[in-house]
Each structure stands twice: as C-alpha cells, then as structure tokens.
Amino acid sequence: MKVADYQLSQYLPVLILGIVAVAFAAGTLLLSVLVGKRGRDSRIKDTAYECGMLPVGAGGTRLSVKFYLVAMLFILFDIEVVFLYPWAVIFRSEAGREPGVILGSMIGFMLILFIGYLYALKKGAFDWKH
Numbered sequence: 001m002k003v004a005d006y007q008l009s010q011y012l013p014v015l016i017l018g019i020v021a022v023a024f025a026a027g028t029l030l031l032s033v034l035v036g037k038r039g040r041d042s043r044i045k046d047t048a049y050e051c052g053m054l055p056v057g058a059g060g061t062r063l064s065v066k067f068y069l070v071a072m073l074f075i076l077f078d079i080e081v082v083f084l085y086p087w088a089v090i091f092r093s094e095a096g097r098e099p100g101v102i103l104g105s106m107i108g109f110m111l112i113l114f115i116g117y118l119y120a121l122k123k124g125a126f127d128w129k130h
Contacts, residue, residue, distance in 0.1 A: 066125075066127075069125050070125065070126065073120055073125060073126075076113075076116070077113070077117075080109075080110075083109065084106070087102075087106055091103075
C-alpha cells in the first residue's frame, strides 16, 4: 500500500460521517413532511403571536450601531484570551530557550490590544447612553 493511499484512507471515516449526517438531516425533513399533520393555512394563523394582542408596527426593529460595536469589541477581546491561553501553557517549557523573545512578543500583543482598548474608550464605544 502506498503512503498516499494510506493517508487518503484515513479520511474515509470522515466521509462516512458526512454522508450519514446529510442522510439523517434529509431523512428527518422528509419524514416530517410525510408524517406531519397538514393544517389549513389562514391569514390569522400566519400572523405573529404577541401575547394575545394583534401585532402593531413593524416586526423587525433596527438595533443601534453601538450594539454591533460592543459585540465586535467583545469578540476582539475574547480572541485575545484564545491567543493568551496557549502562550501561557507553553511559556514555561519554551522560556529556557528564548525567554526575551517569547515574553516580548506577548507584551507587544497585549500593548497593541491595550492601545485599541484606549482608543475605543476615548471614542465612547462603551457609552450606551448616546
């Protein structure tokens, strides 16, 4: 057996899992259509239910841009932790070789994020009142 054939055969379980997942999803949807009760569609059944009251106004309200800005900042600082954790795990084992480079790279990374935090703070990105 060639090495390339052996490497390709290792992906066979993943392929089988993908086929089973697609077949399960399609089978569940098909079974739902075949077995499920078909109700009569009417205008009142298709309207949104709001605590027994008739809906008033548009269904989708617009959110403030501040919401998205804070969400993006959260993702940014969450990714910081994702990079910080593996660095902390390998720091002790790698510190014997190049401690200055390893520590300096993380301090530089944290400094760039801290400058970004100060910039967002100065621009009022965390102020919810405006």
